[in-house]
Amino acid sequence: MMVMNKLAKFAVAFVGAATMVGCCSNECAEKECEQCTCDKESAVVENIMTRRSVRDYKAEPVDRDQMAKILECGIYAPSAMNMQAWAVRVVDAPDFIDGVTAIAVEQMPQLKEQPNFRNFFRNAPTVAFIAVPDESYSGEFDSGLLAENMMLSAWSMGIGSCCLGSVIPVMNSDAAKPYLERLDLPEGYHLQIAIAFGYPAGEAPAAPARDASKAYYIE
Ligand SMILES: Cc1cc2nc3c(=O)[nH]c(=O)nc-3n(C[C@H](O)[C@H](O)[C@H](O)COP(=O)(O)O)c2cc1C
Structure with missing residues (x-):
């Protein structure tokens, strides 16, 4: 179920990215650029942001x-x-x-x-x-x-x-x-x-709060 949710989220992310910007830029989209990296970027960011510490698993060992x-x-x-x-x-x-x-x-x-x-x-x-x-x-x-x-x-x-x-x-x-x-x-x-x-046994927990003030630019 959680895996399905994750896949669904990926699909939404891909469709969302494509709908919003089409590709890396409008110019890029017009040229149907084959080196477009938008999907790759959104998939990597999505993967990082949705990972959570899982504390309950199915009994089946990882393949x-x-x-x-x-x-x-x-x-x-x-x-x-x-x-x-x-x-x-x-x-x-x-x-x-x-x-x-x-x-x-x-x-x-x-x-x-x-x-x-x-x-x-x-x-x-x-x-x-x-x-x-x-x-x-x-x-x-x-x-x-x-x-x-x-x-x-x-x-x-x-x-x-x-x-x-x-x-x-x-x-x-x-x-x-x-x-x-x-x-x-x-x-x-x-x-x-x-x-x-x-393999997760249930839904992913919500992300514990992060403190964004710990990281910033120095001008
Ligand atoms: C070095 C380290 C040790 C950890 N030890 C435990 C642990 O013993 N038990 C546990 O349930 N979670 C442990 N965690 C998981 C953290 O509690 C978890 O990463 C943190 O609360 C942030 O939640 P998230 O991974 O879901 O984003 C550990 C994480 C790290 C990085």
């Missing part, structure tokens, strides 16, 4: 071909000196997700009180774990860009996502050591963030 494309988009993110200071591991194994969930519930029994609680990853069936080198001046930044590329490309395919900082202390706890080891991270790397992925 692995789609996840491969999402990962490819992630690794094509910019990184300082192209050092790609990160490592990504994707997990859709139910025993892993359920095992970490059991540990999290042991540590935080109130988790089970969340509506429709199924797992500790906001009910996501697929989770990407992103690690960065312990010694890196750009790891946090590089991994953030990687993460956003992954989330936005996922959203363009109707796949929801949510950054999960709360997962990290649990994964680093003694009880979760077998799961951390299973991630097979390179020596000298630590987990930076987990990202939930999955």
